[in-house]
Amino acid sequence: xxxxxxxxxxxxxxxxxxxxxxxxxxxxxxxxxxxxxxxxxxxxxxxxxxxxxxxxxxxxxxxxxxxxxxxxxxxxxxxxxxxxxxxxxxxxxxxxxxxxxxxxxxxxxxxxxxx
Amino acid sequence: xxxxxxxxxxxxxxxxxxxxxxxxxxxxxxxxxxxxxxxxxxxxxxxxxxxxxxxxxxxxxxxxxxxxxxxxxxxxxxxxxxxxxxxxxxxxxxxxxxxxxxxxxxxxxxxxxxxx
Numbered sequence: 012x013x014x015x016x017x018x019x020x021x022x023x024x025x026x027x028x029x030x031x032x033x034x035x036x037x038x039x040x041x042x043x044x045x046x047x048x049x050x051x052x053x054x055x056x057x058x059x060x061x062x063x064x065x066x067x068x069x070x071x072x073x074x075x076x077x078x079x080x081x082x083x084x085x086x087x088x089x090x091x092x093x094x095x096x097x098x099x100x101x102x103x104x105x106x107x108x109x110x111x112x113x114x115x116x117x118x119x120x121x122x123x124x125x126x
Numbered sequence: 127x128x129x130x131x132x133x134x135x136x137x138x139x140x141x142x143x144x145x146x147x148x149x150x151x152x153x154x155x156x157x158x159x160x161x162x163x164x165x166x167x168x169x170x171x172x173x174x175x176x177x178x179x180x181x182x183x184x185x186x187x188x189x190x191x192x193x194x195x196x197x198x199x200x201x202x203x204x205x206x207x208x209x210x211x212x213x214x215x216x217x218x219x220x221x222x223x224x225x226x227x228x229x230x231x232x233x234x235x236x237x238x239x240x241x242x
Contacts, residue, residue, distance in 0.1 A: 020166075044229045055129065056169075056217070056233040102168050106229050111182065112157070112221075114229060116168030 013038045015105050015117035023123040024093055031078075032088040032120050034103030042108040045079065045086045048116070050100040059101070062086065063108075090122075098124045128152070132218050132234035140242050144206035147237040151199070151220030157227065158195060160186075160203050161217040163236070169217055175201065176223065205239075213241045 014037045024030040036045070043064045050056040062070045062079050069077050074094075078087045090097055103117040131150040139145050151158050156177050161169035172191065174182040177198040186193065190209070195201040205212055215238050219231040 015168075046229050048231075053235070055235050056219075056231075058230045061229055104168075104229075112174070112227055113171065113182065114231065116170070118166065118168050 013040070013105055013107070013115050015103050015115055017103050017117040017120050019120045020118075021121040021123070023125055025125050026093060026095060028093055029089060029091050030093055030122065032090075032101050032103075032122065034086045034088070034117060036084050036086060036103070036105050038084070038105065038107070040107050044106045044108060045077075046104040046106070046114070047075070047077070047088045048102045048104055049097075050102065050119075051096075051098070056102070060088065093124050095124050095126060098122060130218055130220050130232050130234035132216075132237050134237055135235060136238050136240075138240045138242065139208055141210055142207040144204065145208050145239060146205075147203045147216050147218075147239075149201045149203070149218030149234060151201075151218070152232050154222075155220035155232070156198070156223040157221045158201050159217075159219040159221070159231065160193060160201070161219060163215040163217055165214070172203070172216075208239070208241045210241050213239055215239070 016035045045062045047059040049059045060072045060075050074091045076089045100119045102119045104114050106114045158175045160172040163169045173186045173193050175195045193203045215236040217236045218234045
């Protein structure tokens with residue numbers, strides 16, 4: 012069975028600083044996706060960034076980037092130049108490619124960006 | 127373009143009462159999901175529809191939970207009777223169908239249920 016672990020329940024960082032959220036996962040599969048989803052307070056959850064396991068290059072979306080370490084089964088999210096609007100719950104998630112389209116979410120990290 | 131719409135946003139009921147949640151997915155999204163999100167936890171899949179067919183309902187507690195998506199568009203999730211432990215946020219999401227789906231779910235704002 013696949014599992015996703017986020018070991019940081021809560022984090023705080025000053026505005027404009029860089030913050031890294033950790034995620035580890037466990038799977039015996041070779042082809043899969045990893046995701047970071049963001050859930051702002053009282054708003055919809057949205058996809059922040061996606062990484063295909065077969066790609067060696069780390070995904071980047073503007074201020075958001077990942078550090079994907081396949082052998083270590085680690086998938087961290089780095090937010091650069093953090094903004095107040097980055098305050099949210101962040102969920103790491105996993106899905107096996109071409110299987111059952113089932114996404115497994117971690118328990119989340121609550122991130123506070125302080126003014 | 128309208129996003130995923132859910133109602134009601136908040137519902138407070140007494141235990142043993144029934145409750146229903148409604149979801150309208152993004153137009154053109156054939157796949158619809160209901161997730162359960164307990165406080166401080168990540169979403170857990172309850173049921174997934176491809177059009178009107180429930181293709182994965184293995185995590186749906188069928189003794190008290192039911193869902194339907196009769197015309198392959200909007201969907202209703204029902205709990206009858208509700209228990210204290212059902213207090214949670216019920217999230218609806220939609221996506222492109224399998225084959226074009228690469229993990230991007232579009233979520234609604236959720237329906238927060240409180241059972242007293």
